[in-house]
Amino acid sequence: MKLHSILSLLFIAFCTFNYQPPSTQEQPKLIIGIVVDQMRYDYLYKYWDDYGDKGFKRLLQEGYVLHDGHYQYAPTFTGPGHASIYTGTSPNVHGIIANDWYDPIAKEYVNCAGDNDANTVGSESYNGKMSPHRLLSTTLVDQLELATNHRAKTIGISIKDRGAILPAGHHPDGAYWYDKTNGRFITSDYYCEKLPDWVSEFNERRLVDEYMAQTWNTLLPLDRYDESLPDDKPFERPFINTADNTFPYDLEKISTLVRFGIKNTPYNLLPATPFGNTLLKEFAKTVIDAEDMGSDQIPDFLTMSFSSTDYAGHQFGNFSVEVQDVYLRLDKDLGEFFDYLDQKIGLKNILIFLSADHGATDVAGLVSPPGGYFRANGFETALKHQLKELTGKDVIENISNQQIYLVKNDNIDYNQVIEFIKSFTIKFPGAKEAIELNDFSKCIEDQRICDLIRNGIMPGRSGDLYVQLQPGWVSESYLKGGTTHGSTYPQDTHVPILFYGWHVKHGDNYHRNYIRDIAPTVSAILKISRPSGATGLVIEDLFNN
Numbered sequence: 001m002k003l004h005s006i007l008s009l010l011f012i013a014f015c016t017f018n019y020q021p022p023s024t025q026e027q028p029k030l031i032i033g034i035v036v037d038q039m040r041y042d043y044l045y046k047y048w049d050d051y052g053d054k055g056f057k058r059l060l061q062e063g064y065v066l067h068d069g070h071y072q073y074a075p076t077f078t079g080p081g082h083a084s085i086y087t088g089t090s091p092n093v094h095g096i097i098a099n100d101w102y103d104p105i106a107k108e109y110v111n112c113a114g115d116n117d118a119n120t121v122g123s124e125s126y127n128g129k130m131s132p133h134r135l136l137s138t139t140l141v142d143q144l145e146l147a148t149n150h151r152a153k154t155i156g157i158s159i160k161d162r163g164a165i166l167p168a169g170h171h172p173d174g175a176y177w178y179d180k181t182n183g184r185f186i187t188s189d190y191y192c193e194k195l196p197d198w199v200s201e202f203n204e205r206r207l208v209d210e211y212m213a214q215t216w217n218t219l220l221p222l223d224r225y226d227e228s229l230p231d232d233k234p235f236e237r238p239f240i241n242t243a244d245n246t247f248p249y250d251l252e253k254i255s256t257l258v259r260f261g262i263k264n265t266p267y268n269l270l271p272a273t274p275f276g277n278t279l280l281k282e283f284a285k286t287v288i289d290a291e292d293m294g295s296d297q298i299p300d301f302l303t304m305s306f307s308s309t310d311y312a313g314h315q316f317g318n319f320s321v322e323v324q325d326v327y328l329r330l331d332k333d334l335g336e337f338f339d340y341l342d343q344k345i346g347l348k349n350i351l352i353f354l355s356a357d358h359g360a361t362d363v364a365g366l367v368s369p370p371g372g373y374f375r376a377n378g379f380e381t382a383l384k385h386q387l388k389e390l391t392g393k394d395v396i397e398n399i400s401n402q403q404i405y406l407v408k409n410d411n412i413d414y415n416q417v418i419e420f421i422k423s424f425t426i427k428f429p430g431a432k433e434a435i436e437l438n439d440f441s442k443c444i445e446d447q448r449i450c451d452l453i454r455n456g457i458m459p460g461r462s463g464d465l466y467v468q469l470q471p472g473w474v475s476e477s478y479l480k481g482g483t484t485h486g487s488t489y490p491q492d493t494h495v496p497i498l499f500y501g502w503h504v505k506h507g508d509n510y511h512r513n514y515i516r517d518i519a520p521t522v523s524a525i526l527k528i529s530r531p532s533g534a535t536g537l538v539i540e541d542l543f544n545n
């Protein structure tokens with residue numbers, strides 16, 4: 001054997017002996033991303049006195065807290081929120097501009113996670129015709145899959161389909177969401193052909209039947225809920241087919257009511273009770289056990305989105321005892337979940353981040369004036385009618401998500417139409433102005449608001465004008481109770497951003513940080529590539545001593 005051959009053999013042997021695959025570099029065993037749907041930043045502190053020590057307080061007292069974390073776009077909805085947290089960018093890049101939107105090219109409404117080519121797995125319903133195909137960027141989860149050559153176990157779970165699908169991205173090991181028709185977790189054939197046995201076994205436990213056979217009473221004595229208004233306010237919308245909006249709620253009885261042909265079931269009522277969150281917590285434990293997550297040196301990723309906070313917020317409104325109770329019980333569920341993780345994997349081996357997909361506007365009927373209910377139907381009818389009188393044509397193709405889509409036709413004088421829409425909008429109660437979405441040089445709002453709207457749109461998916469409302473105004477559909485979100489204002493954009501666990505120091509800051517910064521920061525902690533469309537920046541304070 002020639003000398004250089006011997007040397008190369010020795011070199012190979014030496015390199016093999018010393019070779020450290022990238023997966024053995026120091027990394028957490030498990031990453032858990034938690035989204036609390038509709039959680040405003042101030043809820044961390046509003047309910048502080050009634051939280052236990054092991055849930056939110058554990059993250060706040062031992063982890064890193066960003067006190068001024070905001071969405072960097074509008075509209076602030078669930079689909080765009082989840083997509084932005086995990087892609088590190090805004091709807092103008094990842095393409096999820098709303099939960100549902102009018103597609104001006106296909107001329108039909110589409111859902112952010114809907115997919116006509118996909119089929120439900122695990123149920124006879126259509127609720128599994130879903131996939132992430134409208135998400136135009138990879139997510140953090142995708143990048144972990146790529147960084148580990150798909151050896152990482154990655155799963156997204158939520159009560160809402162979009163809360164599971166968008167975070168998990170394009171190539172996870174699984175995504176599971178709740179089917180309101182039968183109370184089971186399901187998936188689509190985008191992910192797999194058959195529900196894993198452990199998901200079927202979890203469904204067979206019928207926890208949902210157990211939860212919905214009880215009476216929902218307050219976790220603490222009612223007089224402890226002094227952060228909320230008394231429990232009989234007209235802004236709290238009762239459960240469907242009922243008239244009472246006060247505790248206790250006999251869920252078993254409410255679940256069987258029928259009125260005007262509309263039948264309640266325990267399965268469609270669960271999401272607006274705190275037990276939707278409890279079900280998700282139990283499912284998360286099953287996912288980790290069944291998939292052996294966090295059991296080796298290759299990091300795994302679980303994304304979980306708690307949806308009941310949003311359902312309860314829409315139904316009962318903030319300031320209600322019901323919403324407070326949902327948060328107190330979520331805090332308890334989180335505490336139990338963190339204890340389970342500590343026992344099984346060790347919290348120091350797990351990187352956790354927690355945020356929300358949007359906040360919520362104060363109940364309009366409670367605080368107005370200022371604020372109120374925007375008559376969207378009246379706005380649309382009157383605007384269409386007056387434009388037809390002016391031009392002799394139907395020039396509006398669609399109005400949705402506060403956006404106006406104009407008919408594209410050579411015979412339309414667009415300058416005339418746009419000027420009319422602007423002057424009409426300014427005069428309409430609750431509307432502030434109509435902003436042209438293809439020319440932001442004409443946006444006369446505060447620059448920050450113009451930027452939020454610009455970041456929230458995408459040509460080919462968005463309309464031609466955005467109807468900006470005055471602060472505190474929400475859709476007229478909340479006249480019947482509850483509240484909503486979606487605006488450019490801080491009650492909707494300001495959300496918690498918390499980091500905890502693996503190599504996260506204790507601390508906080510009051511700098512303005514954006515949701516799109518979460519994914520680049522987690523990428524930096526893991527030393528993996530950022531999602532393909534990421535535009536956010538690393539939150540440097542987390543790394544500085």
Ligand SMILES: [Zn+2]
Pocket residue numbers: 038078310314485
């Ligand atoms: Zn919502």
